[in-house]
Amino acid sequence: MLILENILLALSGLRANKVRSLLTMLGIIIGIASVIAIMTLGDSISSSVTDSMSSMGANNVTVGLQQKSTTAETLSSGMSFTFGPRMTEVQDEDLVTEEMLEDLKAYFSEEVAGYSLSESLGSGTARTGSLYAYVNALGVNKENLEDADLTLLAGRTLSERDQQEARKVVMVSDLLVNNLFDGDCQKAVGQTVDVLFGSRYRTYTIVGVYEYENSGMEFVSSAEEDTQTVLYVPLQTARDQNHNTSGYRQFIIQTAAGIQASDFCTQVEEYMNGRYYKDNDSFEISAMSMESIIKSMMEMLSTVSLAIAAIAGISLLVGGIGVMNIMLVSITERTREIGTRKALGATNGSIRLQFIMEAIVLCLLGGVIGILLGIGIASIATRLMGYAVSPSVKGIILSVSFSVFIGVFFGYYPADKAAKLNPIDALRYE
Amino acid sequence: MADKKTMIRLQGIVKRYYIGKPNELEILHGIDLDVKEGEFISVVGSSGSGKTTMMNIIGILDRPTEGEYLLDGMDVAHAKDRELSLIRNQKIGFVFQTYNLISRTSALKNVELPMLYAGINRKERTDRAKKLLEMVGMEERVCHHPDELSGGQKQRVAIARAMANDPAIILADEPTGALDSKTGRRIMDIFQKLNKEQGKTIVLITHSQELARETGRIVTLKDGEIIGERRGDEC
Numbered sequence A: 001m002l003i004l005e006n007i008l009l010a011l012s013g014l015r016a017n018k019v020r021s022l023l024t025m026l027g028i029i030i031g032i033a034s035v036i037a038i039m040t041l042g043d044s045i046s047s048s049v050t051d052s053m054s055s056m057g058a059n060n061v062t063v064g065l066q067q068k069s070t071t072a073e074t075l076s077s078g079m080s081f082t083f084g085p086r087m088t089e090v091q092d093e094d095l096v097t098e099e100m101l102e103d104l105k106a107y108f109s110e111e112v113a114g115y116s117l118s119e120s121l122g123s124g125t126a127r128t129g130s131l132y133a134y135v136n137a138l139g140v141n142k143e144n145l146e147d148a149d150l151t152l153l154a155g156r157t158l159s160e161r162d163q164q165e166a167r168k169v170v171m172v173s174d175l176l177v178n179n180l181f182d183g184d185c186q187k188a189v190g191q192t193v194d195v196l197f198g199s200r201y202r203t204y205t206i207v208g209v210y211e212y213e214n215s216g217m218e219f220v221s222s223a224e225e226d227t228q229t230v231l232y233v234p235l236q237t238a239r240d241q242n243h244n245t246s247g248y249r250q251f252i253i254q255t256a257a258g259i260q261a262s263d264f265c266t267q268v269e270e271y272m273n274g275r276y277y278k279d280n281d282s283f284e285i286s287a288m289s290m291e292s293i294i295k296s297m298m299e300m301l302s303t304v305s306l307a308i309a310a311i312a313g314i315s316l317l318v319g320g321i322g323v324m325n326i327m328l329v330s331i332t333e334r335t336r337e338i339g340t341r342k343a344l345g346a347t348n349g350s351i352r353l354q355f356i357m358e359a360i361v362l363c364l365l366g367g368v369i370g371i372l373l374g375i376g377i378a379s380i381a382t383r384l385m386g387y388a389v390s391p392s393v394k395g396i397i398l399s400v401s402f403s404v405f406i407g408v409f410f411g412y413y414p415a416d417k418a419a420k421l422n423p424i425d426a427l428r429y430e
Numbered sequence B: 001m002a003d004k005k006t007m008i009r010l011q012g013i014v015k016r017y018y019i020g021k022p023n024e025l026e027i028l029h030g031i032d033l034d035v036k037e038g039e040f041i042s043v044v045g046s047s048g049s050g051k052t053t054m055m056n057i058i059g060i061l062d063r064p065t066e067g068e069y070l071l072d073g074m075d076v077a078h079a080k081d082r083e084l085s086l087i088r089n090q091k092i093g094f095v096f097q098t099y100n101l102i103s104r105t106s107a108l109k110n111v112e113l114p115m116l117y118a119g120i121n122r123k124e125r126t127d128r129a130k131k132l133l134e135m136v137g138m139e140e141r142v143c144h145h146p147d148e149l150s151g152g153q154k155q156r157v158a159i160a161r162a163m164a165n166d167p168a169i170i171l172a173d174e175p176t177g178a179l180d181s182k183t184g185r186r187i188m189d190i191f192q193k194l195n196k197e198q199g200k201t202i203v204l205i206t207h208s209q210e211l212a213r214e215t216g217r218i219v220t221l222k223d224g225e226i227i228g229e230r231r232g233d234e235c
Helices: A002-016 A018-055 A098-107 A142-148 A160-164 A174-181 A235-241 A261-275 A290-333 A335-343 A348-385 A393-419 A423-428 B051-058 B081-091 B107-118 B122-135 B151-162 B181-198 B209-213
Strands: A060-067 A112-116 A118-128 A131-140 A152-155 A169-173 A192-197 A200-210 A229-234 A250-255 A283-289 B006-017 B025-036 B040-044 B066-071 B092-095 B169-173 B201-205 B217-222 B225-231
Touching: A002 A018, A002 A348, A018 A290, A018 A348, A018 A393, A060 A261, A098 A112, A098 A261, A112 A142, A118 A174, A118 A229, A118 A235, A131 A142, A131 A174, A131 A192, A131 A235, A142 A229, A142 A250, A160 A235, A169 A174, A174 A200, A174 A229, A200 A229, A229 A235, A250 A261, A261 A283, A261 A290, A283 A290, A290 A335, A290 A348, A290 A393, A335 A348, A335 A423, A335 B081, A348 A393, A348 B081, B006 B051, B006 B201, B025 B051, B025 B066, B025 B201, B025 B225, B040 B051, B040 B181, B040 B209, B051 B169, B051 B201, B081 B092, B081 B107, B092 B151, B107 B122, B107 B151, B122 B151, B151 B181, B169 B181, B181 B201
Parallel strands: A131 A229, A169 A200, B040 B201, B040 B217, B092 B169, B169 B201
Antiparallel strands: A060 A250, A060 A283, A112 A250, A118 A131, A118 A192, A152 A200, A169 A229, A192 A200, B006 B025, B006 B066, B217 B225
């Protein structure tokens, strides 16, 4: 009963000193708002990133060449930082050959469902007349194209025969069609398009148009018409044009259902390195799965969140000191009131409770305002970045309990000081 | 009077400050005073005579350095802080010269305050507080805050507050000191009524000989000693 009375009393006290209370709460508000904003932002980003990454194939294992190093520090995620000048050009004999792929598939016949292969032709500019669009041309095999999970708007996808005969055909995005063919997808199919790579033109026939999707992984920094989209060509076509007959720097294994991708990575690395790259001085094979990339991204994200939360924590500490300061002022101002209350029968305990409750109410109110503000900021930020908002429940619970804790912690000393006042001295205080 | 029980019994009360220091100061030099239940006494004396110190000891806001103090038969000179809070709450009603109302709350809430500390429930508190305010003629001003009241009105609220837990003793320290004589008269009438109709024991500290004469007994203090006692109507 006394608690409820004290809450009402504290609220009336806050109302009586609106500006002062608000300024005192400001430290708490800013602290809590930034914790909530960061945590909500972190949660929103990580859930969207996880979604978009697993849609890109969580069962895929990416295998690639990596510099062998005595000086390189390899991180758990497979990213590597190489120190010193030791960077060797990849030679043809270092590449992963078709034979190696066949062998790997034969060895891991139960695990490997297929290979998703690609050959990059690099960035270029597609032109018809004076119109142009930026593209990134990629030679892909059937599996790779399936992984890309494209929505066909017109025409057809790349066929088995396109692949075998290395036809000069392409699938283009609807954005490219907007730029070059006035957005008429049907009309674009069958047309030819010239693509300028460096100083060299190559001509392709459009067989299909797919719908461009922002993967959510990149920020849309430029106008839509300037967006670089992927031009899909048959794998063999790209290899021919690159004069590549020897192999791949990188390939993707589509694992069979039920395979633990992260474990399989290790097995592939051991097998390939043991068999083919033992005597290679410069390169070795490194395999990683989406799972492990997601994991390391999450780790990175949570480290960043933690660091920012620590800074916000300092702001909360400063806010708490502000609360303590104002409580001390308030107690000095109300010394006579404390004396009167004691004369009327208040025990030390009830005086202490009164002032601790006042500090808690102050902090809690600041906490609630901070939470609302933080969610507001996070909503705007996530919306701008194009992610879905998911308010961090953990953050809210944490902040509420933390603000109560600040109230008790920083309110106790002033409240205890008030409780221990000698009633006569308090009554006589001018 | 003789058959009435003793409400306040002070025996050899000594109060010293700064004990053991070079500036040690003895304010009260051995006060003996008995106040019977239902008595209305006044304590007069010039400033520095020790009136307020004696009042603080009677109101157990302060402890005597030496001596015995029995309040309603209970030894309070050696009680614990918690017990003292309870006694102040239940047995004593304070009325101060400067009213000491809590400025942020209404007259009603001020009167409720001692009952809040006594643990009385909300409904009962409000009902009794309203009755008490009616008794002092403040029923029209129940929801007003102290800064919306005149001095006399504030003091009437303070008297209602002092009566909240129906205490046996009312201690009034210069209750009319800050009021004009007409308003002071009204306050004195309320005290007289409380004494006569409800049998409250009242200890009134005052400068005014005129007011003192209305009380049953006048105790004169000088330099920390009682130098005289007489009946109010003897003057």
